[in-house]
Amino acid sequence: MATEKKVTAIKNTPKHLLGIQNLSVLEAKEILTEAKSFIKLNRGSSKKLDVLRGKTQINLFFEPSTRTQSSFDLAGKRLGADVMTINMNNSSLKKGETLIDTAMTLNAMHPDIIVIRHQDSGAPNLLSQKVNCTVINAGDGRREHPTQALLDALTIINRKGNIEGLKIAICGDILHSRVARSNIYLMNMLGAEVNVIAPKTLMPNGIDNLGVKSFTDMKKGLDGCDIVMMLRLQNERMQGSFLPSKREYYEFFGLTPEKLKFAKKDALLMHPGPMNRGVEIDTKLADDINVSLVKEQVELGVAVRMACLKLYCK
C-alpha cells in the first residue's frame, strides 16, 4: 500500500457504502489497509473481537446468495455484532410489501447496519435515504458489488504487492455483471489498466467511457495481462437469446490453459463465483492452486467485510 500511516478518509464522509463510484481513492485505501489487519486474525484460533459489541447488523437478502451472505454473517459475528439474516425470497415481499415499507419496519428495530442485496439497481441508494443506520451494498442488480471489488483488490495486493501498473482482464458476461462494473471503477482508481473481453451481445453500451479497452478476442484482450478475472454467465438475468450455445461460448470465451497462455507467464486467475465449470472456465484450471486465486478471494472476503463493517458503522 502507498501509505501505512492511519488514514481516516471515511470519518468525514457519508456513512453508507453504496458503490465504488461513490468512493475516493483514500477511502478505498483505508478499507484495504484495515482489511489487511484482519487477515491474520481470521487465520488464528481466536477470531472474536468486540469492536461492534452491542451493535445490530441485519443482512437483508432479496436474492439468493451463499458466499456473500455467509461472508457478511461471519464478518459481523467476528466483530462482536448481533447479526440477523433475513431472506426476502419467502417473506413479506411476496405479500406485496414495498422495499420502503420493509426498510421502515426494520428501521423501527434500531439496527446499526443493514447489508442489502437486491435484484434492482439502485435499491440500496433508495434504502439509504429512508433509514437512520448504515447501509452496505452487497450487490444491486447489475450496478455495483463494492465489497467484491474490494476483496478482489485485496487478493491481488496480497499476491502482487500492488495494483498500480498491473494489467487486468475481465472476461465474460460484462453486460449483466455488477462485479465487472465495481472492479472497473476500483482497479482504475488504484492505477491498473483494465481490459474487458466479451462477445458483443454481452458488452454494455458505452463501456469504453468507463475507462477500459474492450475486446471480443481473448488472444488480444489477454495479451500482457497480470490478472484474469472470469465472470459467470448470468443465465438467470438473460432474457432472450444472447448466445448461440454454451458450447460455442466455451470455444471462444471459456478460459482454458491454452488461452491463459495469451496472458503473462505468471498471470493469476480469479472468479467471483459461483463457477459454471466447462462454460466459462476449464474445470482443472479452476482448481489449479498455482494460478487460481478463487479460494483466497473467499477467504479475504471476510476480512474486507469486517473492515467495511468496522469503518462504516458509527
Added chain:
Amino acid sequence: MKEKILTNVRIIDPSQKMDEIGNIVIDEKGKIKSIGKKSGTSKSAEKIDLKGLVAIPGLVDMKAFVGEPGFEYKENFRTLSQAALAGGVTSIVTMPNTKPVIDNVSMVDFIIRRGRDKAKVNLFPCASITRQREGNQMTEFGLLKARGIIGFSDVNKTIQNSELMSRIMNYASDIDVLIMQHAEDYELAKNSCINQGEVATRLGLQGVSDIAEKIIIERDLSLLSEFPCRYHINQISSKNSLIVIKKNKSNGIKFSTGVSINNLSLNQNDIGEFRTFFKLSPPLRSEEDRLSLIEGIKNDLIDVIVSDHIPEDEESKRLPFAQAATGSIGIETLLSLSLELYHNGSLSLDKIIKCLTINPAKILKIKKGTLQEGSDADICIFDLEKPWVVKAEELKSKSKNTAIENRKLQGKVKMTLLEGEVAYSN
C-alpha cells in the same frame, strides 16, 4: 357578460402573424370583437390594464392524463383544470388510458358529462386506437368520433402489428380521424427504463436504443405513403427520428410530430442517482438529442410541444427505478419551461407559442389556439420576465411528481381567460 377590453398589452398571435402592443375587445358572448393596435375602445366596457404583460391564445396541450375514471387519487377533472388554467392552458386533449379504458361510446358519454360538470377548461377527449389498448382490434372510430372524440391514441402503447396498422390507417383515412402513435418497438424496448448508453451502464439499468423509436416511425411513414390519413407521432426523443422525419417530409408525406417539453429541457444526466421523477417515456436521451429536437422545432420538423402531463402518486414513484411508475406532471409549468428556451436563446418566442397554440389546434382541427376576430376569447396573459422557483407543493395538480422541482424559471402566467371570463389570476 359585460363587454371587456384588455388594454396596453403585447399581443403575440402566430395565427395572424401578430406581435404588437394594443387592445383586445371581448364581446358579450365571450368572443374576440377586435384585436391589435388599431382595436377600438368602448366606454361601457370593463377595462383591464395589462401594461407590461403579454397576451397569447390560451395554450392547447395535446397530451395530458386525467385520472378519471379509475385513478382519481392521482388527478381528477377539477384538479387538472386548476393546474391547466394556472399554466395558461385552456384546451386539453385527454388520454384514454383510464380504468376502464375509453374505447367505447358509453365511456365517452361519461367523461364528457363528467368533464363538463367538474372541469373549467375545454376538454377534447381521445379514445384508444385499439380495444383495451391491446393492439389487436380497432375501436369504433366512426361512432366514437360522432360522440365527440377528437383523436385516437393508445397513449404509451404502440401498435406492433404492421398489418393492423395499415388497416387502421386505411380505415381512418376514409372518415377523417386523427391517429396518434406512440413510437416504440416492444422487443427492442423490453424491460428498459432509460436511454441506452453510458448512463444506463453506470446505473446498471436496462437501456433502450433510439432505434426502437425510429423503426416504428419508419414503418408507419412507409405505410402512410400507401394509406394517407391524419397521422401524428405523439412524442419523439432523438436525433435519429428527426432524420427519418426530414426525409419523409421532403418526399411529400403528410403527418405531424410532437415533442414533450421534458425532452426539450432535460437530458439523461438529470436522472442522477436514480431520481424516479425523471423516468419518462420516451426516455430522456443525450444532450445531443435534446439540441437536435430544438433544431427540429426551428426547422418545422416538429409541430407541437406537449406537457405529457402524467400525475403519479408518491407510492408509485418511491420504488427502485426499474419498478417505479413512468411520467411526470407538467401542464402547469408547460409555458414557463418553454419560455426558458426563449430566455436561453434556443428558440424564438413566436416559434414556441406557435407550437403551443395554433399548430396543435390545426392538427386537431379545432377552432382554438388563435385570437382572430370572432374566435373564443381563450387568452393566456403572462409576465415574460418574472422570475420564480418551481415548488412541487405549490403546484395545483393532485400529484406532485414534477421533474423540475426547485428549477428557477423566468416567465409566469398572470391571468387566464376562458371565453372572456377570468378563470385564473394571481
